[in-house]
Amino acid sequence: MERVGVFICHCGSNIGAVVDCARVAEAVRNYPGVAYSTDYKYMCSEPGQEMIQNAIKEHNLNRVVVASCSPRMHEKTFRACVEKVGMNPYMFEMANIREHCSWVHAGKNEEATEKAIDLVKMAVSKVCKNEVLQKGHAPVTKRALVVGGGIAGIQCALDIANNGYQVDILERTPSIGGKMSQIDKTFPTIDCSACILTPKMVEASSHPNIKLITFAELEKVEGYVGNFDVTIRSKARSVDMSKCTGCGTCMTKCPGKADDEFNMKLRKRTAIYTPFPQAIPNKPVIDRESCLKFKSRKEGKDVCGICAKMCPAGAIDYEQEDELFVEKYGAIVMATGYEQFDHSVYGEYGYGKYPDVISGLHFERLVNASGPTQGHIVRPSDHKEPKTVVMVKCVGSRDPEHGKSYCSRTCCMYTAKQATMIRDHCPDTKVYVFYMDVRTPGKLYDEFYNRTREEYGVDYIRGRVSKIYQEGEQLIVKGEDTLLGQQVEIAADLVILANAMIPNPDSEKMAQTVGIGYDKDGWFTESHPKLGPVETHTAGVFLAGACQGPKDIPDSVAQAGAAAVKVCALLSKDQLETEPTVSVVDTKLCSGCGLCVPVCPYKAITLETIQERKGGKTVERQVANVNSSLCQGCGACTVTCRSGSANLKHFTNAQILAEVDALCQTMQ
Amino acid sequence: MSNNAVENFEPKILVFACNWCTYAGADLAGTSRLQYPPNVRVLRVPCSCRVNPQFVLRAFQRGIDGVLVAGCHPGDCHYTTGNYYTRRRFLLITRMMDYMGIDSRRFHTRWISGAEGPKFQQVVTEMINEVKAIGPNDKFRDDAKIEVKAVETNE
Numbered sequence: 001m002e003r004v005g006v007f008i009c010h011c012g013s014n015i016g017a018v019v020d021c022a023r024v025a026e027a028v029r030n031y032p033g034v035a036y037s038t039d040y041k042y043m044c045s046e047p048g049q050e051m052i053q054n055a056i057k058e059h060n061l062n063r064v065v066v067a068s069c070s071p072r073m074h075e076k077t078f079r080a081c082v083e084k085v086g087m088n089p090y091m092f093e094m095a096n097i098r099e100h101c102s103w104v105h106a107g108k109n110e111e112a113t114e115k116a117i118d119l120v121k122m123a124v125s126k127v128c129k130n131e132v133l134q135k136g137h138a139p140v141t142k143r144a145l146v147v148g149g150g151i152a153g154i155q156c157a158l159d160i161a162n163n164g165y166q167v168d169i170l171e172r173t174p175s176i177g178g179k180m181s182q183i184d185k186t187f188p189t190i191d192c193s194a195c196i197l198t199p200k201m202v203e204a205s206s207h208p209n210i211k212l213i214t215f216a217e218l219e220k221v222e223g224y225v226g227n228f229d230v231t232i233r234s235k236a237r238s239v240d241m242s243k244c245t246g247c248g249t250c251m252t253k254c255p256g257k258a259d260d261e262f263n264m265k266l267r268k269r270t271a272i273y274t275p276f277p278q279a280i281p282n283k284p285v286i287d288r289e290s291c292l293k294f295k296s297r298k299e300g301k302d303v304c305g306i307c308a309k310m311c312p313a314g315a316i317d318y319e320q321e322d323e324l325f326v327e328k329y330g331a332i333v334m335a336t337g338y339e340q341f342d343h344s345v346y347g348e349y350g351y352g353k354y355p356d357v358i359s360g361l362h363f364e365r366l367v368n369a370s371g372p373t374q375g376h377i378v379r380p381s382d383h384k385e386p387k388t389v390v391m392v393k394c395v396g397s398r399d400p401e402h403g404k405s406y407c408s409r410t411c412c413m414y415t416a417k418q419a420t421m422i423r424d425h426c427p428d429t430k431v432y433v434f435y436m437d438v439r440t441p442g443k444l445y446d447e448f449y450n451r452t453r454e455e456y457g458v459d460y461i462r463g464r465v466s467k468i469y470q471e472g473e474q475l476i477v478k479g480e481d482t483l484l485g486q487q488v489e490i491a492a493d494l495v496i497l498a499n500a501m502i503p504n505p506d507s508e509k510m511a512q513t514v515g516i517g518y519d520k521d522g523w524f525t526e527s528h529p530k531l532g533p534v535e536t537h538t539a540g541v542f543l544a545g546a547c548q549g550p551k552d553i554p555d556s557v558a559q560a561g562a563a564a565v566k567v568c569a570l571l572s573k574d575q576l577e578t579e580p581t582v583s584v585v586d587t588k589l590c591s592g593c594g595l596c597v598p599v600c601p602y603k604a605i606t607l608e609t610i611q612e613r614k615g616g617k618t619v620e621r622q623v624a625n626v627n628s629s630l631c632q633g634c635g636a637c638t639v640t641c642r643s644g645s646a647n648l649k650h651f652t653n654a655q656i657l658a659e660v661d662a663l664c665q666t667m668q
Numbered sequence: 669m670s671n672n673a674v675e676n677f678e679p680k681i682l683v684f685a686c687n688w689c690t691y692a693g694a695d696l697a698g699t700s701r702l703q704y705p706p707n708v709r710v711l712r713v714p715c716s717c718r719v720n721p722q723f724v725l726r727a728f729q730r731g732i733d734g735v736l737v738a739g740c741h742p743g744d745c746h747y748t749t750g751n752y753y754t755r756r757r758f759l760l761i762t763r764m765m766d767y768m769g770i771d772s773r774r775f776h777t778r779w780i781s782g783a784e785g786p787k788f789q790q791v792v793t794e795m796i797n798e799v800k801a802i803g804p805n806d807k808f809r810d811d812a813k814i815e816v817k818a819v820e821t822n823e
Contacts, residue, residue: 070695071712099698100710104789111678111706118709512743517688519783537688537746537782581714601748634747635718639757651714656723659711663682664730 002128003035005061006120007052009043009068011098016041018102020113024067027117033128035059043068049081056085063127067095067120090133090580090650095123118666125662129655133580138629140226141330142571145170147218147514150178151197152545152556153335154204159564161209165571168327169204170232171214175279176201178337182262182361184368184375186553187417188448194278194370201280215285219324221332221514224602224632225540226576228329236320238286239272243315246282248274250307250316258290260372264362266380267372272307272316277370286316293318331540331567334524335560336510338546341396341403341500348467349395349497355381356475357468357495359395360411363418367425377425379494382473386429386493389422390477391415392465393435396500404500404521408550411498412439416449418496419458431458432490434465434479442554461488468495501550516541523549534563542566581650582631583638585624589645592622596637596646604630605637679733679799681708683792684723686716686751689740692782702789707796708736715739716777717750721761724775731809734774734799736792741779751779771802 008025010016021039029037036059042048043066055061064087066078071094079089097116105112142165146157149171160167169176181201183193204210213232220231256271263269271291272284288294292304308316340361344352356379358366369375379386393415396403412435419431438460440446452458463480470476477490503522504510511518516536517525524547527535534542542563545556570576585596587610597605608625611618624646626637635648647653685691691712697704713719716739724735737758745751758777765772776795780787 070691070698072692072695096695096710099695101706103698103701104704105706106701106703108706115706115709122709122711508743515746515748517744517782525783537692599753601750632747634715634750635713636715636747636750636753639717639720639753648714648718651718653720653723656711656713656718656720657726660682660723660727660732661730663680663709663711664727664732 002033002063003059003061004033004063004065004124004127005052005055005059006034006037006124007043007048007055007064007066008037008039008097008116008120009048009066010039010041011043011068011102012041015068015098015102018106018109018112019097019116020109021116023113024097024116024120028120028124031121031124033063033124035061044074044077049077052078052081053085056082056087062087063091063093063130065093065095065120065123065127067097067116067123069098070096070100088132091127091130093123093127093130095119118663121666122659122662125658126655129652129658130650133649135580136578136628137575138224138226138578140571140573140576141228141328143167143329144331144333144567144571145228145230145327145329146333146335146544147510148178148335148337148545148547149173149176149212149214150335150337150545150556151180151200151553152337152547152560153178153333154200155557156333156335156544156560156564156567157204157210158200158207159561160567160571161207163564163568164209165568166209166211168211168213168329170216170218171212172217173275174215174237174285175275175281176204176212176214177276177278177280179361180553181276181278182264182364184364184371185417185421187413188442188444190417190420198278201278205280212281214281218510218513222602224630225538226330226570228332228540229326230329230332231324231326234323234325236288236322237283238288238291238316238318238320239284240315240317240320241281241283243313244283244311245313245315246284247312248284249310249312251284253306253310255304255306256287256290256292256295258287263365263372264359266362266365286318331542331570332514333542333544333563333567334510334514334516334536334547335544335563336504336507336547338501338550339504341502343395343497343499345402346395348465349392349495350468350470354468354470354475354495355379356493357497359497359499360414360418361499363496367418367421375425377422377429377494384493385426388430388490388492389432389494389496390465390475390490390492391419391431391433391496391498393433393498394500395497396502397498398436404502406521406550407439408500409439410501410550410552413442413445413448413552415496415498416440416452416458420452420456423456423458431456432477432492433458433460434477435460435462436464442552463488501546503547507547514538514541523547534559534566540570578629579633580628581633581648582628583626583633583635583646583648585626586645586647587623589643590623591643591645592624593642594622594624595640595642596624599636599640600631601634601636602630602632604628604632677800677804679707679796679804681734681736681792681795681799682727682732683708683710683736683738684713684716684719685710686739686746687712687714688746689744689782690716690738690778690780690788693780693784693788696782696785697788698785700785702785704789704793705796708792715745715747715750716754717747719754721757724758724761728770728774728805728808729810731805731811733805734776734795736776736778736795738778738780738788738791741781744781768808770808773798773802774805
């Protein structure tokens with residue numbers, strides 16, 4: 001006998017101002033199955049929860065419906081509430097009358113109340129069909145994978161490793177270090193980026209709990225929280241890592257040349273290379289696109305091979321191929337970082353054609369002591385020191401037309417930093433900054449910005465640049481000073497654009513591989529913008545650093561630590577509770593057609609042979625069997641099943657149809 | 669039904685929303701206070717591929733005026749491949765409705781992500797207006813009064 005308790009929440013005025021909660025409670029009081037119905041100001045509050053618990057005891061309720069906010073918000077809260085007084089948490093249902101009703105039908109009180117009654121009736125009809133379910137248990141692989149070896153990935157891995165768990169860092173380039181290794185100085189303290197990053201890189205590489213998997217990519221992710229099977233593609237380095245000593249002899253004589261990506265193509269590198277001198281692992285790879293041997297092989301010849309002749313350890317292996325291997329992990333942290341916006345979409349900045357119009361990251365390499373100019377700030381075109389520098393902020397940021405709608409958060413500060421560095425290196429050089437707004441929220445950030453103007457004498461002009469064009473050796477920058485209301489024209493030697501941060505070009509593909517969400521721009525989506533900033537909607541997958549949205553170094557490091565704590569909390573458990581909302585097959589009905597087997601994305605369904613007594617004889621036949629620890633409860637098999645033998649617990653055919661019927665009945 | 673009744677017709681529309689994308693999108697529409705007509709009722713399912721076409725037919729049989737099945741965008745399914753099945757299955761149901769003489773505009777499949785609150789608002793508003801124009805579902809429901817013209821035979 002179903003005895004449902006219905007509790008309608010006012011959520012203060014959030015629901016109560018639109019939906020007549022007392023009328024909803026009254027309307028369902030005599031609905032089939034309902035034994036008790038009431039409304040209250042705040043159901044999720046302590047007294048609200050006590051009210052539910054007392055009603056369960058007093059009225060001998062065996063099912064509960066709470067009509068309040070989204071179940072994505074408080075389903076857990078109320079399940080725990082009813083469980084405390086001995087009710088099975090799956091005998092509870094929620095009707096969403098806030099997000100789906102009062103908030104979207106403001107002012108339509110009558111219709112919203114009718115709708116709320118419908119939604120509650122649907123929930124009551126469903127809960128009447130609910131069954132007692134018990135959570136299952138699954139083991140946990142006590143090892144984590146961090147995807148991306150930038151500062152966020154390194155910090156996250158170190159934090160996990162220091163807690164005593166094994167962690168692998170997967171990095172697609174030949175070395176860990178990420179974008180931070182390209183940056184010269186960090187704001188607001190102007191300490192050297194490499195000086196604070198490289199010790200962390202060394203610590204990660206020498207930590208007994210950390211394994212580096214560099215020059216490798218994520219190929220496939222299977223499994224579920226606590227038990228991920230990750231397929232990794234280890235790209236062919238053409239160098240045997242076990243033999244190579246990292247002496248660097250091979251790089252000295254290599255005749256193959258390519259643009260140096262690490263130095264923003266401001267100089268050339270050899271075909272066998274390490275991206276930068278402090279690279280970790282400090283062992284080279286052969287770039288097969290620019291290697292003479294591999295290029296000649298495409299033409300049916302086989303030339304060069306100098307590096308193999310030079311190598312004293314015999315580590316060069318031209319025959320190496322990509323390798324695929326599968327590793328088991330309990331948790332995954334995505335720390336895949338960002339890319340720099342390509343300003344060549346902007347005609348006003350010369351479509352990226354002028355060599356002396358450079359991006360912020362170009363400048364970092366120009367000013368870096370180990371960069372292509374040994375730290376001398378010079379124009380890329382003629383290597384002369386610039387006497388006038390114009391910096392332009394918000395290039396690609398806050399421009400929904402051609403760029404991105406969001407603010408990249410870091411550009412105001414790195415522009416200020418770069419302006420002070422120019423003034424430090426070349427005290428005679430004049431620096432102008434065109435800006436829309438100056439945004440400096442952060443510890444000591446605004447003080448730094450003020451110093452840039454007051455002490456370093458950098459000229460900030462509020463306005464946009466309308467055109468940059470070459471005239472003789474100089475670049476003419478035309479713009480508007482909106483504070484003075486006049487046109488400005490500056491003859492500059494060098495223009496530095498503060499390009500926006502954008503997600504990796506393949507971030508969407510990566511998100512699909514791992515099975516997490518991403519937003520309209522391609523940033524990975526956190527499970528809650530405020531309360532779940534490092535979690536994703538996929539259990540066991542966490543986010544760190546700029547892959548979630550534009551972030552500076554302090555924020556990335558902080559988020560990496562937060563993600564590490566979540567990972568450690570997960571790995572500290574010996575067993576994980578698994579949701580009982582999985583598929584089951586009624587073997588009496590199953591005809592063993594096997595259609596459900598290929599449909600299942602988790603390979604949870606197999607055909608097995610059972611023995612039956614039929615007509616006095618024992619016969620064997622095949623039926624589908626669901627492995628409940630693999631099943632994630634999507635329900636694909638239930639619809640595929642011809643005989644209707646597959647059903648999804650907690651979302652059974654009967655339960656869904658009861659909801660449909662309840663809704664339609666209210667129409668008659 | 670009189671003309672007046674048709675003019676005041678407020679359709680009822682059932683939305684099967686997948687838990688991971690569309691339900692979250694509908695929640696986002698709520699948190700962003702995006703207003704839409706109160707004719708829709710959302711039914712939560714784990715994945716759009718859980719929606720058996722029979723559920724949809726049953727709803728029509730019981731008199732619903734329109735049904736929307738909505739899930740994650742292709743490629744974004746929380747369960748990797750669920751919405752691909754949805755896409756194929758419900759292409760067939762639309763054809764079947766056409767064949768049966770039911771206006772297939774009463775049924776839609778849409779992809780609405782958890783970040784697309786405005787799209788949820790737009791999709792349901794458009795659908796409500798569309799179904800309003802078509803009028804009530806009085807053809808398919810069990811209690812429909814179908815006019816049967818007596819056919820005279822000579823036998």
